[in-house]
Amino acid sequence: MTKLFSKPILTFICILLSIGQGIAQTNDTTALDTKKLKYFLNEEKTHWLAVHMYTQLWMRMNDNNPGSTIAEELEDSTYDVSVRRFRLGFQAQISDRLWVYSQFGINNLNYQSPRGTSLDLLDAYAEFSVSRSLVIGAGKTAWTGLSRYSAPNTSKLLTNDLLLLALPTDDKADDLIRKLSVFAKGKLGRLDYRFVASKPFLPSNSSDFEEETTENIAEFNDKMKSGIYSTYLKWEFWDSESNQIPFSNGTYLGKKRIFSVGVGAEYQNDALSSRKNSTEVFHDMVLWSADAFLDLPIDTTNETALTAYLGYFNYDFGPNYIRNTATNNTTLSLDNSLASFNGPGNAFPSIGTGSSVYLQAGYLFPKMGRIKDYGRLQPYAAVQYSNFERLEDPMIYYDLGINWFLKAHLSKFSLSLQNRPIYNATAQGLEVDSRKWSAVLQYIIRIE
Amino acid sequence: MVCRVTIYNTDRMRYWRTIVILLYLLVNGPCLYQLKAQSKTANKRLLFYLDEDKKQWLKVTSYAQIWARQSQNNPGSTVNDKPALNTTDLSIRRFRLGVSTQPWEKTIFFFQIGVNNLNYLSPKGTSVDVLDAYVEHKFSDYIAIGGGKSAWNGLSRYTSPSSSKVMANDINFIALPTLNDSDDLIRKLGMYAKGKIGKVDYRLVFTKPLAIENSKTFNPDPTEGIARFTNKKPNLQYSTYVKYEFLDPESNATPFLSGSYLGKKRVFNLGIGYTLQPKALWSLRNGEEQFHDLKLFASDIHLDLPLKFNPDMVITAYLGYFNYDFGPGYIRQIGANNPVNGLESSADFYSAKGNSFPVLGTGESLWGEIGYLFPPMGNQDDKGRLQPYVSAQYSDFEVIPSRIFQYDFGINWYLNGHYSKLTINAQNRPIYRNSTNVITKDGRKWMFVMQYQFRID
Numbered sequence: 001m002t003k004l005f006s007k008p009i010l011t012f013i014c015i016l017l018s019i020g021q022g023i024a025q026t027n028d029t030t031a032l033d034t035k036k037l038k039y040f041l042n043e044e045k046t047h048w049l050a051v052h053m054y055t056q057l058w059m060r061m062n063d064n065n066p067g068s069t070i071a072e073e074l075e076d077s078t079y080d081v082s083v084r085r086f087r088l089g090f091q092a093q094i095s096d097r098l099w100v101y102s103q104f105g106i107n108n109l110n111y112q113s114p115r116g117t118s119l120d121l122l123d124a125y126a127e128f129s130v131s132r133s134l135v136i137g138a139g140k141t142a143w144t145g146l147s148r149y150s151a152p153n154t155s156k157l158l159t160n161d162l163l164l165l166a167l168p169t170d171d172k173a174d175d176l177i178r179k180l181s182v183f184a185k186g187k188l189g190r191l192d193y194r195f196v197a198s199k200p201f202l203p204s205n206s207s208d209f210e211e212e213t214t215e216n217i218a219e220f221n222d223k224m225k226s227g228i229y230s231t232y233l234k235w236e237f238w239d240s241e242s243n244q245i246p247f248s249n250g251t252y253l254g255k256k257r258i259f260s261v262g263v264g265a266e267y268q269n270d271a272l273s274s275r276k277n278s279t280e281v282f283h284d285m286v287l288w289s290a291d292a293f294l295d296l297p298i299d300t301t302n303e304t305a306l307t308a309y310l311g312y313f314n315y316d317f318g319p320n321y322i323r324n325t326a327t328n329n330t331t332l333s334l335d336n337s338l339a340s341f342n343g344p345g346n347a348f349p350s351i352g353t354g355s356s357v358y359l360q361a362g363y364l365f366p367k368m369g370r371i372k373d374y375g376r377l378q379p380y381a382a383v384q385y386s387n388f389e390r391l392e393d394p395m396i397y398y399d400l401g402i403n404w405f406l407k408a409h410l411s412k413f414s415l416s417l418q419n420r421p422i423y424n425a426t427a428q429g430l431e432v433d434s435r436k437w438s439a440v441l442q443y444i445i446r447i448e
Numbered sequence: 449m450v451c452r453v454t455i456y457n458t459d460r461m462r463y464w465r466t467i468v469i470l471l472y473l474l475v476n477g478p479c480l481y482q483l484k485a486q487s488k489t490a491n492k493r494l495l496f497y498l499d500e501d502k503k504q505w506l507k508v509t510s511y512a513q514i515w516a517r518q519s520q521n522n523p524g525s526t527v528n529d530k531p532a533l534n535t536t537d538l539s540i541r542r543f544r545l546g547v548s549t550q551p552w553e554k555t556i557f558f559f560q561i562g563v564n565n566l567n568y569l570s571p572k573g574t575s576v577d578v579l580d581a582y583v584e585h586k587f588s589d590y591i592a593i594g595g596g597k598s599a600w601n602g603l604s605r606y607t608s609p610s611s612s613k614v615m616a617n618d619i620n621f622i623a624l625p626t627l628n629d630s631d632d633l634i635r636k637l638g639m640y641a642k643g644k645i646g647k648v649d650y651r652l653v654f655t656k657p658l659a660i661e662n663s664k665t666f667n668p669d670p671t672e673g674i675a676r677f678t679n680k681k682p683n684l685q686y687s688t689y690v691k692y693e694f695l696d697p698e699s700n701a702t703p704f705l706s707g708s709y710l711g712k713k714r715v716f717n718l719g720i721g722y723t724l725q726p727k728a729l730w731s732l733r734n735g736e737e738q739f740h741d742l743k744l745f746a747s748d749i750h751l752d753l754p755l756k757f758n759p760d761m762v763i764t765a766y767l768g769y770f771n772y773d774f775g776p777g778y779i780r781q782i783g784a785n786n787p788v789n790g791l792e793s794s795a796d797f798y799s800a801k802g803n804s805f806p807v808l809g810t811g812e813s814l815w816g817e818i819g820y821l822f823p824p825m826g827n828q829d830d831k832g833r834l835q836p837y838v839s840a841q842y843s844d845f846e847v848i849p850s851r852i853f854q855y856d857f858g859i860n861w862y863l864n865g866h867y868s869k870l871t872i873n874a875q876n877r878p879i880y881r882n883s884t885n886v887i888t889k890d891g892r893k894w895m896f897v898m899q900y901q902f903r904i905d
Contacts, residue, residue, distance in 0.1 A: 039494075040492075041491035041492045042490075042491050042492065047491050049494070049904065090510075092904055094491065094864075094867065094868065094902065094904060095491075095863070095864055095868060098863070098864075098868055098902065100512070100902050100904070102510065102512065102543070102545070104576060118573075118575030118576070119575060119576055120573045120574055120575050120576065121540075121543055121563050121566065121574055121575075121576050124512045124514075124540050124543045124566075125512075125514070126512070126514065126900060126902050138514050138516065138538065138900065139512065139514045139540060140540055140566060171572060174572075175572040175573060175574070176572075176573070180537070180538040180539060180540070180566075180567065180568060181538065182516070182538065198538075199536075199537045199538045199539075199567075199568045200568065201568050201570065201572060202527075202528065202568060202569055204528055205569075205570070205571045205572055206572065222528040223528060223530045225527070225530075225532070
């Protein structure tokens with residue numbers, strides 16, 4: 001931990017915080033509620049086009065997994081600056097019933113990225129509104145079922161970053177959560193539903209695809225032809241949330257009173273395969289989850305709020321499936337003689353066959369500053385507890401952090417301390433060997 | 449005997465009556481009527497004036513085409529080495545985002561990014577490409593000169609198709625002879641002159657073809673008796689298209705020509721064009737290298753007419769004749785937005801993978817389409833308009849002994865003109881196989897596409 005607060009990171013934190021203060025003081029006149037980049041297409045103001053853009057900048061100090069290397073030199077810890085996400089999108093209500101959404105973006109633009117990083121087409125889809133209770137759409141889209149944060153609103157989260165556990169096929173059958181899909185969504189009274197049928201992207205185009213099957217360990221294969229079907233049903237006890245875009249907010253910052261309980265599932269026939277006595281056997285992907293979300297304003301004048309989320313995830317990918325996921329990985333190569341089970345950089349086993357519980361909670365404090373607005377603070381904590389078939393010890397991951405909202409979600413800092421387990425193979429199986437820290441300071445700017 | 453003559457006369461009278469009625473409808477009947485005022489106010493265009501005189505402006509356009517498809521694949525097609533007889537998939541056929549601006553009078557800058565064929569086989573993180581970036585200066589109506597990366601092409605009407613305003617489901621590949629060989633999704637680096645002199649609309653284009661070795665179909669070695677594009681003699685390519693506009697003039701602001709104006713224009717054109725590129729291809733003759741010039745000629749006729757007795761009814765028809773000389777034995781198979789990624793290696797299969805069929809080659813071709821646009825549906829509510837159509841290609845290529853006949857039929861449902869339309873299309877293509885030194889027919893296959901398109905501009 002002492003390493004984390006070495007000189008460079010402290011200096012940068014100071015610089016960033018002072019920039020933040022500057023922004024907080026100068027932008028007071030900007031009204032938050034009006035969407036500035038909204039252009040009305042007709043006089044009745046029923047048809048419109050809106051532009052949004054956001055950037056997430058990361059400064060990070062990461063204790064790397066054992067054996068991580070950069071240019072074949074061991075790298076115990078990495079300090080870096082990166083662009084976690086950049087998005088540029090537009091949405092338009094082009095007729096009374098027709099709504100379209102397009103978005104370009106890029107993730108994980110860090111020091112290891114190739115020069116000339118291209119911008120990708122993330123979303124391009126259209127929706128036709130039959131009624132409030134039924135909207136159908138198709139295209140490349142993040143509409144997906146399973147759980148609340150399987151389609152997370154990445155610029156409006158409570159925690160520093162999204163929940164990998166809720167993205168079981170990310171970059172396997174998806175392209176940054178997006179798939180080529182048709183979907184139906186709507187609200188029936190207090191019930192909010194979504195049904196999605198997708199043509200998955202080929203897993204063989206994934207960076208970590210392995211063609212050879214392993215004895216009794218399931219892996220995604222490229223021979224399947226079937227679609228992925230998913231659904232998420234949510235009962236909204238208090239205020240209703242918007243279902244215009246697929247992404248669910250992490251917190252409404254005291255503006256809404258939300259309590260919702262949801263269930264969801266995802267299924268793909270023969271998605272994975274393993275070897276059993278040297279013949280290939282196929283496994284269906286059967287995932288389900290149940291979750292509850294609470295966003296409760298406490299003090300209405302000061303707009304303080306308590307935010308909490310609890311999710312249970314039961315995943316069956318086939319025998320012993322496990323996936324080490326690294327977010328915006330700090331190193332990509334490994335010295336195999338020193339390596340742990342986790343792999344390089346900041347990877348840890350976040351998804352696998354087994355059951356998991358995830359909890360996050362945060363408390364939003366009142367505005368700071370008497371005359372000037374110095375923004376608002378929101379400390380939070382999140383923990384994932386997983387019992388994966390492949391691992392001997394339970395996987396516990398936690399994240400402690402604080403958000404500093406200068407302009408709600410449009411301009412915010414978040415400082416996050418993440419702790420992950422390192423697994424090593426022993427005679428008993430894969431056991432926790434040690435734990436590593438990662439500290440991330442993020443600044444998000446969003447315009448809309 | 450007398451009786452026979454009488455019958456003959458009656459038949460002939462009926463025949464002439466039909467001809468006269470048809471002639472009357474074709475020549476006198478079609479006429480532009482004032483369009484009915486639309487019940488709903490149309491959306492504002494994304495056109496922003498940069499000054500008060502409205503001489504400086506900026507326009508934004510975007511469109512996307514989403515395909516849901518069922519394809520019967522060619523024999524031997526595979527997905528990751530596993531046989532794939534049929535494919536059902538969902539894909540994005542095209543996505544475009546463009547900006548055109550007139551930053552000062554008489555100068556136009558056009559910029560467009562986009563992606564084609566984003567399907568389940570695409571790599572993750574499909575990048576958007578810069579398709580167009582060109583600038584144009586207008587001297588007068590007679591002449592404007594431009595340069596850059598653009599889709600300004602000669603040869604035929606649909607060599608620069610407005611892909612979001614076509615009538616048949618997709619573009620016709622016979623009109624795109626160098627697609628992705630020496631161009632990048634129809635675009636080339638070049639300069640052009642265009643203009644209108646009275647009823648004559650012309651475009652003259654010369655381009656530096658993109659290097660052939662960057663094309664997917666590139667093969668570095670020449671073959672005996674079969675011409676192939678080569679990178680050995682990178683000459684310029686020259687192309688021209690001239691059309692005579694008998695009725696309303698069409699816009700030549702962008703290179704792209706519409707498939708149908710949906711009754712808003714009365715169009716009847718005759719056009720001719722060519723594309724030439726010296727020593728673009730090569731082959732071997734008795735083991736010696738031979739270079740072949742690319743010599744392509746086309747002439748076409750286009751009709752887009754609202755009927756006189758009801759201008760809400762529109763007939764749209766096109767017929768093009770294409771005479772292509774790529775050198776001996778040149779043939780090219782194209783599969784649009786191909787649903788598979790492999791083909792079993794067997795000497796029997798001549799047809800390429802997925803939905804490919806021989807589209808281009810040395811020889812003669814005809815391509816035509818005809819469609820009929822019905823009046824708007826619905827009394828109170830606007831329920832859109834229907835337009836059934838058929839299109840077909842008939843080709844006599846040097847290397848394939850039998851004639852190639854490929855056809856499409858389908859129906860467009862315009863919910864809001866070309867801004868929101870749903871198309872259902874059935875395409876039937878021929879399959880070929882190799883049998884003892886000759887290419888023979890081996891049945892036919894279908895592909896069914898439901899396309900939804902939205903466009904904002």
